[in-house]
Amino acid sequence: MSSPARVFAVLSLFTRDRPIWQPDEINEALSYARATGYRYVKELVEAGFLQKLSVGRYALGPRIIELDYQLRQSDPVLLAAMPVMEELARSSGYDAVLSVFFGRMQVIDTYRASVQPGLKLTYGRGRPRPLFQSGAPKILLSSLPRPRLLRLYDQHAREIAEQGMGQSWIEFRGYLTRVRKQGFYLSRGELEPGVGAAVVPVLNDEGDTVAALALVGPAERLGDERAPQLRTLLDQAARQIQDRLAWHEPAGHDSRNGI
Numbered sequence: 001m002s003s004p005a006r007v008f009a010v011l012s013l014f015t016r017d018r019p020i021w022q023p024d025e026i027n028e029a030l031s032y033a034r035a036t037g038y039r040y041v042k043e044l045v046e047a048g049f050l051q052k053l054s055v056g057r058y059a060l061g062p063r064i065i066e067l068d069y070q071l072r073q074s075d076p077v078l079l080a081a082m083p084v085m086e087e088l089a090r091s092s093g094y095d096a097v098l099s100v101f102f103g104r105m106q107v108i109d110t111y112r113a114s115v116q117p118g119l120k121l122t123y124g125r126g127r128p129r130p131l132f133q134s135g136a137p138k139i140l141l142s143s144l145p146r147p148r149l150l151r152l153y154d155q156h157a158r159e160i161a162e163q164g165m166g167q168s169w170i171e172f173r174g175y176l177t178r179v180r181k182q183g184f185y186l187s188r189g190e191l192e193p194g195v196g197a198a199v200v201p202v203l204n205d206e207g208d209t210v211a212a213l214a215l216v217g218p219a220e221r222l223g224d225e226r227a228p229q230l231r232t233l234l235d236q237a238a239r240q241i242q243d244r245l246a247w248h249e250p251a252g253h254d255s256r257n258g259i
Helices: 003-009 023-030 034-047 063-074 076-092 135-141 146-162 169-182 224-247
Strands: 050-054 057-060 095-102 106-113 185-188 195-203 209-218
Touching (some): 023 034, 034 050, 076 095, 135 185, 195 224
Antiparallel strands (some): 185 195
């Protein structure tokens, strides 16, 4: 692991369940030498990624909030998708959710256009999602090249089998090939009980998958009979996002209307 990766690994320790850490605890958790861990903490505090609460106690710092704001104002995919998703949610009556890969094979939601006040989702913007559950991760995984999928399978073969995605590499590869060819995935209750999602890929002008776009709602509203209609709506929205990316329309985004 490179030095930058080792520094930022410290940040991954800070979670909702464990928001405060001491340097010695960080060193033990990451197997860092005492001097190395203390130096990383000092550097992160100076950069604003960590803040000192009291002697020996640290939490995430305000620099992260600043970067989140910058991302919301500058991410081309996000800016292209936001107005399209708002209209998609209004016209469909379902929440629209955008998900992407980040870091070392993690999936995260970056935006949700909500029209269902009573729909409570465990996962949302900023919280990494399980990699092998529900439609968005599977749509994203299906776009990966064979070498990356093979490494992923070697690391997670047991979990992949538990999620019904194949008992072998050949079966896993075949499963994702079918998802990619279909270009659509309908899930009900895979990630959260009583919640379903219809999902398609979002492509750039080179044909690469840059995100997964989902319509999310109560599972009973997402029956197989609705699949053709949902896919039509999603495909239209995904094409609009692709067109906006190609024409750089997000450059005119009104910064007053952030997430």
